[in-house]
Amino acid sequence: MVAAVRIDQVAKRFGAIQALAGIDLEIGQGEFFGLLGPNGAGKTTLISALAGLVRLDAGRIEAMGHDVVTDYRKARRSLGVVPQELVFDPFFTVRETLQIQAGYFGIGKSTAREAWIDEILDNLDLRSRAGANMRTLSGGMKRRVLVAQALVHRPPVIVLDEPTAGVDVELRRTLWQFIRRLNRDGHTILLTTHYLDEAESLCGRIAMLKAGRVVALDTTANLLRRFSAHALRLRLADGPLPAELARRGEDKDGYWTLPLDRYEDVEAVLAQLRSAGRRIEDLEIGKPDLEDVFIRVMRGPSPAAEPRLPQSGGGGGR
Numbered sequence: 001m002v003a004a005v006r007i008d009q010v011a012k013r014f015g016a017i018q019a020l021a022g023i024d025l026e027i028g029q030g031e032f033f034g035l036l037g038p039n040g041a042g043k044t045t046l047i048s049a050l051a052g053l054v055r056l057d058a059g060r061i062e063a064m065g066h067d068v069v070t071d072y073r074k075a076r077r078s079l080g081v082v083p084q085e086l087v088f089d090p091f092f093t094v095r096e097t098l099q100i101q102a103g104y105f106g107i108g109k110s111t112a113r114e115a116w117i118d119e120i121l122d123n124l125d126l127r128s129r130a131g132a133n134m135r136t137l138s139g140g141m142k143r144r145v146l147v148a149q150a151l152v153h154r155p156p157v158i159v160l161d162e163p164t165a166g167v168d169v170e171l172r173r174t175l176w177q178f179i180r181r182l183n184r185d186g187h188t189i190l191l192t193t194h195y196l197d198e199a200e201s202l203c204g205r206i207a208m209l210k211a212g213r214v215v216a217l218d219t220t221a222n223l224l225r226r227f228s229a230h231a232l233r234l235r236l237a238d239g240p241l242p243a244e245l246a247r248r249g250e251d252k253d254g255y256w257t258l259p260l261d262r263y264e265d266v267e268a269v270l271a272q273l274r275s276a277g278r279r280i281e282d283l284e285i286g287k288p289d290l291e292d293v294f295i296r297v298m299r300g301p302s303p304a305a306e307p308r309l310p311q312s313g314g315g316g317g318r
């Protein structure tokens with residue numbers, strides 16, 4: 001099966017800035033794939049190159065087997081891109097905006113087209129605003145229309161560049177419900193976000209970028225296992241933590257954090273505290289999270305020293 005997105009040795013420089021420094025990635029059809037990285041890591045540049053909006057210095061990119069430069073029209077038709085920035089023609093209504101977008105992809109007026117537009121509007125809670133002029137919409141509503149625009153030609157690959165930046169809880173919930181459904185129906189999703197909790201719950205596989213290079217690439221579950229651990233957080237009512245425990249823990253704001261390999265290790269910690277006569281004031285077990293992983297990866301060794309990790313993942317969200 002052809003890859004949904006294939007990125008091969010891609011490099012791009014803006015003046016003195018090496019925005020992309022040799023990226024290889026393959027995203028399988030049906031994946032829910034996350035592209036993470038700090039500001040300036042190169043995520044938007046990579047997505048723009050995928051959408052044919054940035055000319056590469058080296059390498060090539062294919063969408064559903066079509067080269068984004070030499071076979072631009074077919075590649076572009078395979079993609080629905082939700083950009084970061086809100087750009088609209090203020091003179092049209094929501095429905096007209098979607099009809100015009102469909103027209104760009106050669107989809108003429110038909111009952112099927114209008115039915116699909118209605119379905120998108122319903123799923124993004126936009127139906128009641130279908131006749132409203134674009135300039136009268138709030139920022140969150142405009143963002144919904146951006147998502148709707150990207151979906152109007154039923155692209156097999158949906159690319160979302162920080163779709164939930166600054167939007168309210170309700171839109172997030174609606175948006176992710178719809179995107180998850182589209183993923184279940186077979187659409188490939190490529191998502192960039194700074195909300196690591198979103199990436200953790202949605203993405204089956206994740207690539208982390210730093211200074212234009214891939215510094216981690218694996219399934220979300222493996223990243224959580226490899227870079228993070230369960231930890232016991234506790235605050236004592238009195239006295240210091242016994243030295244043996246303090247050696248392997250970290251003390252911050254009155255709380256000790258002790259890494260745990262297994263839940264059973266809690267028993268040993270409690271026994272040590274009991275025999276030292278310490279009383280516990282507060283205690284919780286923290287699960288590994290992607291934020292933890294992200295911070296470790298970004299602080300980690302230089303990208304060149306990272307081992308190459310498996311490329312293909314296949315199928316679905318977590």
Ligand code: ATP
Nearest residue numbers: 014017018019037038039040041042043044045046
């Ligand atoms: P963010 O999380 O802030 O959106 P990003 O990972 O998407 O960041 P990019 O927008 O791809 O990062 O930027 C990568 C680097 O390339 C940055 O240093 C940015 O300043 C630079 N850059 C991007 N576009 C241009 C441009 N058109 N001209 C000059 N430099 C650019």
